[in-house]
Amino acid sequence: MSRRKRLELDERRAQLLSLALAAFSTKSYDDVSIDELAQAAGVSKGLLYHYFPSKRDLYLTTVREAAEQLMARIVPDPSLGPLEQVSRGVDAYLLYVHDNADAYLSLMQSGIGRDQEVYAIVEHTRHEFVNVVFERAGQALLNPLQRTLVRGWVGMVEAASLDWLKTESVGREELTRLLVKTLLYSVQLGIPKK
Amino acid sequence: MSRRKRLELDERRAQLLSLALAAFSTKSYDDVSIDELAQAAGVSKGLLYHYFPSKRDLYLTTVREAAEQLMARIVPDPSLGPLEQVSRGVDAYLLYVHDNADAYLSLMQSGIGRDQEVYAIVEHTRHEFVNVVFERAGQALLNPLQRTLVRGWVGMVEAASLDWLKTESVGREELTRLLVKTLLYSVQLGIPKK
Numbered sequence: 001m002s003r004r005k006r007l008e009l010d011e012r013r014a015q016l017l018s019l020a021l022a023a024f025s026t027k028s029y030d031d032v033s034i035d036e037l038a039q040a041a042g043v044s045k046g047l048l049y050h051y052f053p054s055k056r057d058l059y060l061t062t063v064r065e066a067a068e069q070l071m072a073r074i075v076p077d078p079s080l081g082p083l084e085q086v087s088r089g090v091d092a093y094l095l096y097v098h099d100n101a102d103a104y105l106s107l108m109q110s111g112i113g114r115d116q117e118v119y120a121i122v123e124h125t126r127h128e129f130v131n132v133v134f135e136r137a138g139q140a141l142l143n144p145l146q147r148t149l150v151r152g153w154v155g156m157v158e159a160a161s162l163d164w165l166k167t168e169s170v171g172r173e174e175l176t177r178l179l180v181k182t183l184l185y186s187v188q189l190g191i192p193k194k
Numbered sequence: 195m196s197r198r199k200r201l202e203l204d205e206r207r208a209q210l211l212s213l214a215l216a217a218f219s220t221k222s223y224d225d226v227s228i229d230e231l232a233q234a235a236g237v238s239k240g241l242l243y244h245y246f247p248s249k250r251d252l253y254l255t256t257v258r259e260a261a262e263q264l265m266a267r268i269v270p271d272p273s274l275g276p277l278e279q280v281s282r283g284v285d286a287y288l289l290y291v292h293d294n295a296d297a298y299l300s301l302m303q304s305g306i307g308r309d310q311e312v313y314a315i316v317e318h319t320r321h322e323f324v325n326v327v328f329e330r331a332g333q334a335l336l337n338p339l340q341r342t343l344v345r346g347w348v349g350m351v352e353a354a355s356l357d358w359l360k361t362e363s364v365g366r367e368e369l370t371r372l373l374v375k376t377l378l379y380s381v382q383l384g385i386p387k388k
Contacts, residue, residue, distance in 0.1 A: 029307025030250075056224075059306060110312045111305035112253060113223025118304045126353075144363035148354050149372065155353020159320075160346030169338035178343065178383045185379050189372045 013051050016041050021062045025102035029059065029111060060117055066103040067125040070096050075132055086183065089132055090157065091176040097161045098172065104165075108158055126154050146190030153183050207245050210235050214246075215256045219296035223253065223306060254311055260297040261319040264290050269326055280377065283326055284351065285370040291355045292366065298359075302352055320348050340384030347377050 019040050023032045034055055038048045052058035073096045076088040097104045107122060130150060142150065157179055164175060213234050217226045228249055232242045246252035267290045270282040291298045301316060324344060336344065351373055358369060 024307060026308075028309045028311075032307070056306070106308055109308045110316050111307040112250070112309045112312055113218060113226070113305040114220075114300055114303045115222045115306045117222075118306055122304050144361055145368075145372075148357045148361060148363045148369070149376075151357040152350040152354030152373075152376075156346040156350035159349025159352075160342050163342045163345040167338055167342060169342045174339075175342070178339075178380075179346070181383060182343075182346075182376065182380055186372075186376055189375060 012041075012043070012047075016043070016048060016051055016058075017062055017065055020058050021066065021103055021106060024059055024062055025106045029055075032059075034058075060121070063107060063118060063121050066100070066107045067121050069100065069103060070107070070125060071128050071132070074129065083180075087176060087180050089129070090179050091172065093129065093157060094161060094164070094172045094176060097165060101165055104161070108162065126151070126158075129157075130154055142187070143190060143192070145192075146187055149186040149190045150183070153179075153186050156182065206235075206237070206241075210237070210242060210245055210252075211256055211259055214252050215260065215297055215300060218253055218256055219300045223249075226253075228252075254315070257301060257312060257315050260294070260301045261315050263294065263297060264301070264319060265322050265326070268323065277374075281370060281374050283323070284373050285366065287323065287351060288355060288358070288366045288370060291359060295359055298355070302356065320345070320352075323351075324348055336381070337384060337386070339386075340381055343380040343384045344377070347373075347380050350376065 016037070019037055020032075023037060032055070034048060035045060037058075038045045041048070048058075052061060070093070074089045074092040076085040076092070078085070080088065107125070111118065160175065160179065164170070170178075210231070213231055214226075217231060226249070228242060229239060231252075232239045235242070242252075246255060264287070268283045268286040270279040270286070272279070274282065301319070305312065354369065354373065358364070364372075
């Protein structure tokens with residue numbers, strides 16, 4: 001296959017994913033129509049199924065893409081100090097949420113049923129987030145209680161993000177600063193008393 | 195309809211919901227079979243559809259039930275002091291999570307797609323949780339930034355609960371104490387600087 005042909009295929013795939021992301025972000029799973037997506041992209045249903053064998057596969061791919069986009073944005077410069085890396089990671093997370101509200105909502109909002117595959121993608125992203133913003137700052141040293149609290153803090157970042165998207169209650173820098181302070185406080189709470 | 199007949203119907207409905215909850219807690223939405231549920235309950239598929247007109251309706255009812263069970267457990271005694279109410283609410287929340295892991299996972303874990311109805315139930319529960327454990331302690335007085343942080347803290351309670359279910363990293367009383375401390379810290383962080 002020629003390089004140009006491959007590029008065309010990649011572009012077509014990216015276009016389909018972008019349309020799918022918009023559809024799954026705004027409608028329930030049942031209400032998303034593969035026919036409509038193919039029509040909007042100007043491709044046959046057969047070609048769409050060539051890229052994505054099933055509606056479920058298309059959905060899971062859009063969630064995975066949203067997760068990868070988020071992760072790509074929040075990897076901080078490893079030459080910075082640990083605390084600075086945490087701050088940059090949180091700030092980049094909030095910036096992603098702000099600039100990609102639809103994708104973020106797709107990733108984080110509740111869907112129907114309990115779904116191990118969807119959950120695995122979201123959990124993996126949470127885990128990576130902790131790794132990226134925190135492992136370099138010493139996650140290996142955390143005790144189990146501190147891990148529970150840090151895992152809880154990731155939930156706080158997610159829930160605060162969702163509220164902040166709606167209310168714009170505070171500037172991004174200030175919210176970053178307060179979330180990082182809460183992380184440090186939580187880690188310190190988990191230190192065993194002598 | 196006689197009182198006894200009504201009781202029988204209520205019991206039947208409760209039995210169906212309990213079976214449905216177990217099924218939706220452990221399988222993906224697509225994998226839950228209405229035929230199997232009817233068979234396990236010893237009723238016809240027609241009777242099941244008499245109670246719950248569609249699979250989606252049955253699913254939403256189980257989620258709603260789980261949310262109501264949770265809320266019923268965490269309403270603290272209004273005669274207690276505000277801080278004591280918060281502590282009791284968080285403790286009851288963790289106790290519910292521990293005793294009803296399947297129902298809690300149904301309520302909180304990711305399903306497929308983005309679903310406004312499911313999301314509305316979960317969000318309503320979060321809102322009620324804040325009201326119950328916090329409004330009496332002065333939520334009306336919170337500024338928008340404090341609300342974002344308290345909403346974030348609810349996400350922390352959820353995420354920490356899910357980790358704690360798996361790891362049992364700490365006793366329930368101690369986790370309650372630390373979560374309440376984090377709440378107070380977050381509220382204080384949101385006070386505007388003079």
